[in-house]
Amino acid sequence: MKLGFLTACLPDRSLTEIAQWAAENGYEALEVAAWPALGDRPFTATHIDPGTLNPDEIGELFQRHGLALSSLAFYDNNLHPDPTERAAVNEHVLKLIDAAAALKVPTVGTFVGRDPGRSVAENLAEAEKVFAPLVDRAGEKGVKIVIENCVMEGWHPDGYPGNLAYSPELWEWMFDLGLYLNYDPSHLVWMGIDPIEALTPYVGRVAHAQAKDIQLFPEKRNRYGWPGRAVVREDPWDVGWWRYRVPGLGQVDWSAVVDTLYEGGFDGVLSVEHEDPVWGGTEEKIKTGLQVAHRTLRPLIVA
Incomplete structure (x- = not known):
């Protein structure tokens, strides 16, 4: 197993700069943000653009710093209710599959998504049609599509x-389509799902894993309920009773997570996804957060 991080937390730095900093600070891999240029949209970055891809140059960069490129990351709504937006998202996934093959990257990460105006059953029926050509292309190219189990509550008008892809029930459904899991325990915690119990039967379908922690405030949940703020919710992502943290500053049992991954035969990359508001806002704080995560996780991973 290798320890890496998702580059989206440093959107204003080049991939060259990030790779150098990662190597100097003990990281072994990068999950590279590969969104199209979307302006100032949070949690996104464009560190690899499939339209201007130079595989030799990127390969040399990673080899020079002794890093693995674990995945191309484009977490967007493949079931977007607007047909034009949906087509653009689906097409970008296809481009990244081709780019991953050219770079010899094993996985491309995205979301299933949802049309919030339709039922779960209707969405799942539509997803079977939407993902068929994506999975076929990935199979032809020797790439796996990994789906993160993020809830993406901010995409739904009521949270x-x-x-x-937020529960094991839905993991089984997407595995039947030929998709794999980018396992992130933090989302399971606030959903009320035991992250170890959920992971154990499915380690064989985890092709990539993310490390993000979470801090709960049960006294606030007693006011808002599980879906979070309802009357005044100016930020769709502010549920009001929990927040993400870097590993080591929240409530995830990382020893148990890493042990379960090892016991199940996982030998891929555990990638820190930094969305901690305490250690965010400035580049200096973000890098400190990544260092905290490294100090937490590095002792758990066999060298």
């Missing part, structure tokens, strides 16, 4: 799940 309900906006990405239909």
Whole structure:
């Protein structure tokens, strides 16, 4: 197993700069943000653009710093209710599959997504049609599509799940389509799902894993309920009773997570996804957060 991080937390730095900093600070891999240029949209970055891809140059960069490129990351709504937006998202996934093959990257990460105006059953039926050509292309190219189990509550007008991959029930459904899991325990915690119990039967379908922690405030949940703020919710992502943290500053049992991954035969990359508001806002704080995560996780991973 290798320890890496998702580059989206440093959107203003080049991939060259990030790779150098990662190597100097003990990281072994990068999950590279590969969104199209979307302006100032949070949690996104464009560190690899499939339209201007130079595989030799990127390969040399990673080899020079002794890093693995674990995945191309484009977490967006493949079931977007607007047909034009949906087509653009689906097409970008296809481009990244081709790019991953050219770079010899094993996985491309995305979301299932959801049309919030339709039922879960209707969305799942539509997803079977949407993902068929994506899975076929990935199979032809020797790439795996990994779906993160993020809830994406901010995509739903009432804060309900906006990405239909938030529970083991839905993992089984997407595995049947030929998709794999980018396992992130933090989302399971606030959903009320034991992250170890959920992971154990499915380690064989985890092709990539993310490390993000979470801090709960049960006294606030007693006011808002599980879906979070309802009357005044200016930020769709502010549920009001929990927040993400870097590993080591929240409530995830990382020893148990890493042990379960090892016991199940996982030998891929555990990638820190930094969305901690305490250690965010400035580049200096973000890098400190990544260092905290490294100090937490590095002792758990066999060299």
